[in-house]
Amino acid sequence: MKYVKNILILLVVVAIIAAFALLVRSCTADKSAMTPPAQASASVPPVMHLEAMVVHPSMLEENIEVSGVLQPFEETILASELSGRVTTLNLPEGQSIRQGTLLMKLYDGDLQAQLRKLLVQERIQQTTISRQKELLAINGISQQEYDLNVLQLSNIQADIELLRSQISKTELRAPYDGKIGLKKISLGAFVTAGQAIATLRAEQTLKLDFSVPEKYATLLTAGKTLSFTISGDTNMHHATVLANEQSIEATTHNLKVRALVTEQSSVLVPGAFANVHLMLGKNDHALMVPTQALIPMARDKKIILCKNGKAVFHVVQTGVRQPDKVEILNGVSAGDTVVTTGLLFIRPDAPLKFEKIVP
Numbered sequence: 001m002k003y004v005k006n007i008l009i010l011l012v013v014v015a016i017i018a019a020f021a022l023l024v025r026s027c028t029a030d031k032s033a034m035t036p037p038a039q040a041s042a043s044v045p046p047v048m049h050l051e052a053m054v055v056h057p058s059m060l061e062e063n064i065e066v067s068g069v070l071q072p073f074e075e076t077i078l079a080s081e082l083s084g085r086v087t088t089l090n091l092p093e094g095q096s097i098r099q100g101t102l103l104m105k106l107y108d109g110d111l112q113a114q115l116r117k118l119l120v121q122e123r124i125q126q127t128t129i130s131r132q133k134e135l136l137a138i139n140g141i142s143q144q145e146y147d148l149n150v151l152q153l154s155n156i157q158a159d160i161e162l163l164r165s166q167i168s169k170t171e172l173r174a175p176y177d178g179k180i181g182l183k184k185i186s187l188g189a190f191v192t193a194g195q196a197i198a199t200l201r202a203e204q205t206l207k208l209d210f211s212v213p214e215k216y217a218t219l220l221t222a223g224k225t226l227s228f229t230i231s232g233d234t235n236m237h238h239a240t241v242l243a244n245e246q247s248i249e250a251t252t253h254n255l256k257v258r259a260l261v262t263e264q265s266s267v268l269v270p271g272a273f274a275n276v277h278l279m280l281g282k283n284d285h286a287l288m289v290p291t292q293a294l295i296p297m298a299r300d301k302k303i304i305l306c307k308n309g310k311a312v313f314h315v316v317q318t319g320v321r322q323p324d325k326v327e328i329l330n331g332v333s334a335g336d337t338v339v340t341t342g343l344l345f346i347r348p349d350a351p352l353k354f355e356k357i358v359p
Contacts, residue, residue: 046351051341052306053290053358057334060286060327061279062320068210068228068274070261074176074202075270081169082106083192091183091198099176104197106170111163118160125153172197179203206261206268208239210276211254219280220244220257228274233267236277287332288325293340294318303332304339304346311339311350 088105097103129149135141181199185191208228212220224241239259248255261268294316295302305312316331332338337357339346346352 046353047311047342047346048353048355049342050339050346050352050354051356051358052337052339052352052354053293055287055289055328055332055334055336055338057285058288060283060288060320062281062283064212064216064278064280066210066212066276066278068208068276070230070268070270070272070274071207071209072201072203072270073205073207073260074178074200076175076178076200077196078103078172078198078200079194079196080104080106080172080191081193082166084108084170084190086185086187086189086191089183089185089187091180093180093182093198096177096179096203097174097200099174101174102171103174103180104172106191108167108170111167111170115160115163115167118156118163122153122156122160125149125156129153174200176200176202177204201270204262206270207242208259208261208274208276209256210259210274211249211252211256212278214248214253214255216278216280217244217248217255220255220278226259226276226278228276230267230272230274235265235267237261237263237265237268237274239263283327286320287328287334288322289328289332289338290340291321291324291326293338293343294326295343303328304343305332306337306339306352306354309351311346311348311352313348 084106086104087107088102090101090103129146132141132146132149136143136146178200179202181201183198185195185197191197220241222241222243226239226241227236228239229236239261242258242260244258245256289303293303295304295313300315301318302313303316305314314331317329319327319329321327339352
């Protein structure tokens with residue numbers, strides 16, 4: 001009986017072991033069926049519906065537009081150096097005058113009277129010195145007395161020069177050829193020293209003042225020709241660079257430039273705003289890509305190239321920007337294929353499939 005019981009126990013154990021082995025084999029088969037081959041798991045579907053372009057060298061003109069202001073080449077606020085009543089006034093508004101023309105005269109009767117008095121004293125003193133010189137030759141007077149009279153004559157002559165200088169200041173003359181603006185006084189008015197009476201502007205030439213970014217500072221040298229337009233006038237006018245400020249503004253990082261305008265036109269008036277067109281360079285082998293192909297990063301910019309059918313990210317250095325294109329200075333070569341759409345969905349080494357490639 002005991003023998004039969006042992007046999008039954010042995011059969012139960014064998015059955016359990018067989019059932020466990022069958023369960024392990026079944027689970028392994030199911031796992032194998034669920035896991036694809038290693039090669040299949042490594043394959044990634046290509047990114048679809050993309051567009052790209054092939055980079056080719058092209059001509060690029062580096063042009064910028066800045067705002068400027070026309071100014072008179074010379075402009076002077078005419079004012080009197082002395083206070084007094086106006087006795088002569090010659091300010092033809094809007095008319096041209098020549099250098100040295102008398103524009104205004106102040107009353108100088110009192111100064112002229114003082115001058116005549118000093119001239120009389122000068123003649124008397126000269127006569128006295130002439131007589132004393134003869135006496136000095138025969139020791140009729142001392143050398144000291146003679147020297148004092150000579151010194152007095154020198155003082156009188158110095159007063160005469162000072163008075164003549166004061167009289168000359170009662171006259172206001174044109175410092176250069178130009179055109180008179182609007183007068184601010186009338187004949188007989190009493191003016192004070194420094195009071196503005198009119199404005200004189202040189203009419204033959206104008207100057208054009210504008211500012212450019214500091215990176216163009218070395219390109220705007222004296223003698224360079226530029227073009228500009230005036231608001232409300234479509235005609236192109238020309239100017240020649242005269243000089244620059246020789247220093248960069250600390251706040252704006254701009255360089256002030258002045259150009260000379262010799263062209264005569266009724267629309268070119270002082271104070272007018274000008275739109276200055278500058279052609280600063282020309283590159284016949286520029287590599288241009290669409291602006292949407294750039295991926296801005298924290299410290300640099302990247303583009304995606306297609307090489308051997310896969311995406312390759314390249315850091316690039318940009319140059320001149322245009323409304324829809326940007327120049328690539330470093331990171332791209334002629335003949336490279338640059339991805340222009342779907343950039344957010346592309347990962348490094350991802351296979352690419354294009355709908356359109358612009359040759």
